[in-house]
Amino acid sequence: MQRKIRNMEEFASVSGISRPTVSKYFNDPESVRVSTRKKIEAALEEYDYHPNVFAMNQNRRTTKNIGVVVPNLADPFFSEIGRRVELACIEAGYSPILLSSHGNPEMERDNLNSLKSLKPAGVLLAPFGRLSDTDAVKSFDAEIPVVLFDANMPDVGRAFVGTDHFQSVDLMVEYLCRSGEPPCFFEMKKPLNPNANKHRQAYIESMERHGQTPNIFRVNGEGWDFEEIGKVEGGRLLSDGAFSTNTILCSNDRFAIGLLSAAYGLGFKVGHGPECNLRIAGHDDHPFSRFTCPPLTTIAQDYEAIANRSVSTLFALFEKGQVPPERQEKLFEGRLIMRESA
Amino acid sequence: MQRKIRNMEEFASVSGISRPTVSKYFNDPESVRVSTRKKIEAALEEYDYHPNVFAMNQNRRTTKNIGVVVPNLADPFFSEIGRRVELACIEAGYSPILLSSHGNPEMERDNLNSLKSLKPAGVLLAPFGRLSDTDAVKSFDAEIPVVLFDANMPDVGRAFVGTDHFQSVDLMVEYLCRSGEPPCFFEMKKPLNPNANKHRQAYIESMERHGQTPNIFRVNGEGWDFEEIGKVEGGRLLSDGAFSTNTILCSNDRFAIGLLSAAYGLGFKVGHGPECNLRIAGHDDHPFSRFTCPPLTTIAQDYEAIANRSVSTLFALFEKGQVPPERQEKLFEGRLIMRESA
């Protein structure tokens, strides 16, 4: 590290190559002559220079930036799927920028706006769903291709990639009905999670298909503290003996984790063994679900497949370029993860 | 929303104000005449224009950007403290950019490099500690003020804000010794977590102060799957009856969650009641620790205080500006959170 390099101009002069050629090198090292490349790389060894990414993107036709927006990074589900999407982008040679809307649908709009400045090649958006600003997303998509994942919005974005919640919930309902009492459904009155409505609907349909009458228990609660709400409100229902069967299907794993905690505190024996008196199941295969006591029976979404498909679908849009394909929806199947809680 | 506004020039012309004045408005709306402000805000109502943040920062002496770098956002501990830091910055009128190093110390360097392009006013860094690239952080700090939080690096950065782990671990050891058998210490052989070494040292010193002999159990395991390692390796130790007492202090909560899960599977009764045969405690008050079965006794770090102090320390550096104060270290006390696991 000799002296400070302030910009590409300076770096070009110390490496003995013209600035436009250096610029070309940084865009694609293979695009310059071998002897030139070696000179530049020798200079890179000696001097500490990194092109200013934001200045790079300022005047580019097409950048390698990909915006990734999720509703709430504090939720391990989104943190996990966000991470996978980030890695998939990096692997494809793009630079992902992961933004969290902190549980606030208005911030989703703000996030899309700040992304505009980045001139991303495309955006991967896990929207709030019906809480999202449809018009904002649509008009954004008119400029920059958006692929939705996790939660769908009808006719918004170029594509949607997610889980077939009707299939996955049916899998769980079928298993629960077959192996014991039919499940009640436990959820929040005003769910923030975009797929909660799908889960309830899927539960109802599936129960009816199995000749059972649906039993839904909806509790109050605001915000994203799902475990807390599940624990407090679920605990109340449990101690009141309010649930109509001994089997409870929770709207998602975070909710189930709270209920599990309440059940433990109240002395219930949760599980499917003969000595047990309560079964609890969730949905999503939350990173911590395998460590609950007992380990949580749940539905695993195929994070990996969803992340990879979202990324490849988006990239197909601007890499081939040509004919913009029809908006397509791809649903991956959920997998039943049988652990000990149900 | 009439027609598309492409840049400040266009927006200035439709609002009937000159571009430099509009620019002034966006930097500080109070700095322009009331009549001018009203014209601009009327135009803002009518047209959809947002200044390009990156172009804004390109030529600014001092931006309102704050870089925030944490080792691993997939770890709820960092996700939580990262969130708090973000919010504290926003509240102070700054724009935080939260970057995760994905558990990879090399990516920490990359993150600092990309931050340079953003010309942040300052950076809040939770480093890997001894795994971090000391020289890289130091030379970065020479240009842009860095405040370290969570993990310290001697003589690096303008300040450090964290928890007094010697105090906090002592609190726990004291409690455990007083209320039952003295604790063993359970950790990974090669801990990635920057504060793991502090925890071990603090445990040893504290045990000796209490006239007890330290008992440390270190297990193999790579990566960030702390729960899994805690469950598998801890479970092995438990079923071998390897622990020398019935009380186990885990290096952190994620580890404890894994051990708790193993203990449950092996039929241990975890808790401090008379019918229990195992006590497990952790450190950090992980967001999920209150929902484990039984709820985890642990040490709470003062997330809020650490986040706020880090932010205010950094801001004091460039807001007053004048005399750069001595490097200072602020340690907040941990709080003993007595729940049911120990």
Added chain:
DNA sequence: CCCATAAATTTACGCGCGTAAATATTTAAT
């Protein structure tokens, strides 16, 4: 050695905005 081709350089301009200095206009006070 000549020539066709490939690659590098020069030149020139643009991105969207900040900022400083000079000038013009408005405002408030006399």
Added chain:
DNA sequence: ATTAAATATTTACGCGCGTAAATTTATGGG
């Protein structure tokens, strides 16, 4: 109405880089 102070506008340049077109230099085959 006059004047000084406050605010706007104009003009001009810069940030760090992309990119296109014209020109020069290097490469390789015959």
